[in-house]
Amino acid sequence: AVPIVHIAAVNKERTIDDYQRIYNKIAEKIREDDEYDGYIGYGPILVRLGWHSSGTYNKENNSGGSYGGTYRFKLENTDPSNNGLQNAAHFLDPIYKEFNWISHGDLYTLGAVCAVQEAQGPKIKWRPGRVDLPESATPENGRLPDAVxxxxxxxxxxxxxxMNDREAVALTGxxxxxxxxxxxxxxxxxxxxxxxxxxNEFFVNLLNEQWKLEKNAAGNKQYDSPKGYMMLETDYALVQDPIYLKIVKEYANNEASFFKDFASSFQKLLENGIDYPKGAPEYVFKTLDDQDM
Ligand code: HIF
Known part of the structure; x- marks a missing residue:
């Protein structure tokens, strides 16, 4: 088969300021719509949308991934693994209306980068150039992970x-x-x-809480702690595997190390399958705080 090639299309008319404006709109809307999901706000679900729109990638044939923005098609947004993500897509609707020159893949991934940074996470380098692909490029359902x-x-x-072991553990944070x-x-x-x-609270809790495997109200198994926290089986696997466990301990003790590895792994996750031409711009956005906004 002919390998799929996705070359970043860099719009020369646009500069970092154009993307920072979109970043700021998303960040301000996260701040305004703070009552969502019991006052957790929209940040987490925007991170999940950015990752799910990227996590369909398959290195075997370079298919899926964030490039084509195919989450916008019904086949992908009705994948049961994407349940609940319509809330994040609807959150972004007015942003897309205002900045309709941006591609969907760029918008979904920029939303995730913004959400991590505004939650006081690490700065994540981001590159534009994803292109809206036609519906025929939508990957089949079932590529996103199963937590059991x-x-x-x-x-x-x-x-x-x-992703290698270090990248896998860093991402899970x-x-x-x-x-x-x-x-x-x-x-x-x-x-x-x-x-x-x-x-790095995820790693601290993974090591320090008293976890018990239980069946929840839907009949699914999850690890629960007396404080009311939970872990998926795929999360708990990180303390059951000796190679993963060593990295979990490192990140629990050293938040800076986690931040550094998360930033590079998350950028890689969002860019999987995209070829960037030499000299393609790479941006680091300012948070609202950085801008005294
Ligand atoms: Fe998640 N993840 N994730 N995830 N995820 C859920 C929610 C979030 C997996 C399962 C689930 C990653 C990897 C994996 C976020 C971010 C990331 C939920 C709950 C499940 C079941 C959804 C719901 O009920 O609303 C599995 C099996 C993964 C691979 C092993 C990434 C690394 C951790 C890649 C990642 O960045 C975020 C954020 C949420 C919270 C969404 C919310 O609405 O609060």
Missing amino acids: NGADYVRNFYARLK AHCLGRTHLKNSGFDGPWGAASSSFT
């Missing part, structure tokens, strides 16, 4: 996204954000106390 699995599955899943919802995934509860702040 152990370390072997996690390792294989991340390998399809070209994003589960400090948000929560699981029975009506979306059949799981219930948050991973920790600070669901709207990006910290």
Whole structure:
């Protein structure tokens, strides 16, 4: 088969200021619509949309991924793995209306980068150039991960996204954000106390809480702690596998190390499958705080 090639199309008319304006609009709307999901706000679900629109990537034939913005097509946005993400897509609708020159893939990924940074997470380098592809480019359902699995599955899943063990563990730290919802995934509860702040709390809780495997109200197994926190089986796999465990301990003790590795792994996740021409611009956005906004 002919390999799929997705070359970033850089719009020479646009500068970092144009994208920073979109970043600021998203950030201000996160701040304004703060009552969403019991005052967790829209940040976590925007991170999930950015990653799910990228996480369909398959390194075997370079298909899927964020490039084509195919989440906007029904086949992809009705994948049961994407339950609940319409809230993030609707959040972005007015932003897209105002800045309709941006591609969907650029918007979904920029939303995730904005949400991580505004939650006090690391700065994540971001590059424009994704192009809206036609519906025929939509990947089939079933490429997103299933949480009822152990370390072997996690390792294989991340390998399809070209992620090694360190990158897999670093990425999983994003589960400090948000929560699981029975009506979306059949799981219930948050991973920790600070669901709207990006910290290394996920790793600290994984090591320090008293976890018990239980069946939730939907009949699905999850690990629960006395404080009301939860872990998916794929999360808990990170303390069951000795190679993963060593990295979990490192990140629990060294937030800076987690931030550094998360920033590079998350950029890679959002850019999988895209070829950037030499000299393609790479941006680091200012937070609203940085701008005294
Ligand atoms: Fe998640 N993830 N994720 N995830 N995820 C959920 C929610 C969030 C997996 C399963 C789930 C990543 C990897 C994996 C976020 C971010 C990232 C939910 C709950 C499930 C079941 C959805 C719901 O019920 O609303 C699995 C199996 C993964 C791979 C093994 C990434 C690394 C951690 C790549 C990642 O960045 C975020 C943020 C949420 C919270 C969404 C919310 O609405 O609060």
